[in-house]
Amino acid sequence: MSLRDPGRAGQTFQVDDAVRRALAAWGKERDSEIGRLNLARAAQKLTADQRIQLHQRLAEISLGLLFVLQEKSRRSG
Amino acid sequence: MERDEALAAWAQQQRALARSLNVSLEVWMDELDAAAVRTTGLTGAVLGAAMANGLGMAVLDRLDGPKLAAEARTLVDPNPPRVASPVLAEAIRRADEIPAGAGARRLKRSAPDRPDRVEAEPLPSANAATPDAPGEEGDP
Numbered sequence: 121m122s123l124r125d126p127g128r129a130g131q132t133f134q135v136d137d138a139v140r141r142a143l144a145a146w147g148k149e150r151d152s153e154i155g156r157l158n159l160a161r162a163a164q165k166l167t168a169d170q171r172i173q174l175h176q177r178l179a180e181i182s183l184g185l186l187f188v189l190q191e192k193s194r195r196s197g
Numbered sequence: 198m199e200r201d202e203a204l205a206a207w208a209q210q211q212r213a214l215a216r217s218l219n220v221s222l223e224v225w226m227d228e229l230d231a232a233a234v235r236t237t238g239l240t241g242a243v244l245g246a247a248m249a250n251g252l253g254m255a256v257l258d259r260l261d262g263p264k265l266a267a268e269a270r271t272l273v274d275p276n277p278p279r280v281a282s283p284v285l286a287e288a289i290r291r292a293d294e295i296p297a298g299a300g301a302r303r304l305k306r307s308a309p310d311r312p313d314r315v316e317a318e319p320l321p322s323a324n325a326a327t328p329d330a331p332g333e334e335g336d337p
Contacts, residue, residue: 150210151210157217159214159217160217160219163217163219174218175218175220175228176228178214178218178228179228179229179231180232180235180238180239180242181242181246182210182214182269183229183232183233183239183242183243183266184239184242184244184245184246184247185242186204186265186268186269187243187246188246188247188250188252189200189203189204189207190268191247191252191256191259192250193200193203196200
């Protein structure tokens with residue numbers, strides 16, 4: 121995939137404010153149990169559509185983190 | 198070794214994340230598969246993570262979403278359960294998370310434990326009549 125991929129520009133990217141807040145709070149304490157508990161509480165307060173968005177963004181972030189982990193290890197040899 | 202530890206930590210985080218979101222690991226891995234083909238969201242996530250780790254935008258040229266999702270699935274669920282029931286599959290995947298008891302061993306064994314058959318002389322009552330079998334006591 122490239123930044124110049126013509127299909128990429130045609131997609132919309134929306135993040136609801138409540139979802140954005142939940143993601144921001146989780147991002148600060150991503151590796152801790154408290155962070156996960158706060159995420160669970162925040163998810164319970166979201167509507168069904170917002171929860172779908174939250175899952176989608178979290179899945180994308182997770183894959184992004186995995187990709188960067190692999191890239192860093194590839195560079196370090 | 199350090200790489201393996203980082204990947205194992207990532208996989209562990211995914212399992213914890215699925216639990217926090219109150220979804221099964223199967224559902225969460227489906228979410229990862231779906232995220233792999235949403236190029237805009239995935240590109241944004243990769244860029245954000247790359248910038249935070251001091252990598253440049255050139256990493257995007259090596260991004261292959263479906264391949265990444267397949268690797269993610271292998272990390273999160275290295276030994277997929279061979280059962281049809283989603284409830285039992287989730288139980289097997291989560292069995293190692295409870296340290297106490299022998300649940301994981303029992304769920305993951307390939308064959309059930311059966312008592313050994315003991316070959317011995319028949320007991321004195323072996324030929325006695327019962328409501329289900331006439332027995333041999335009265336036979337000439």
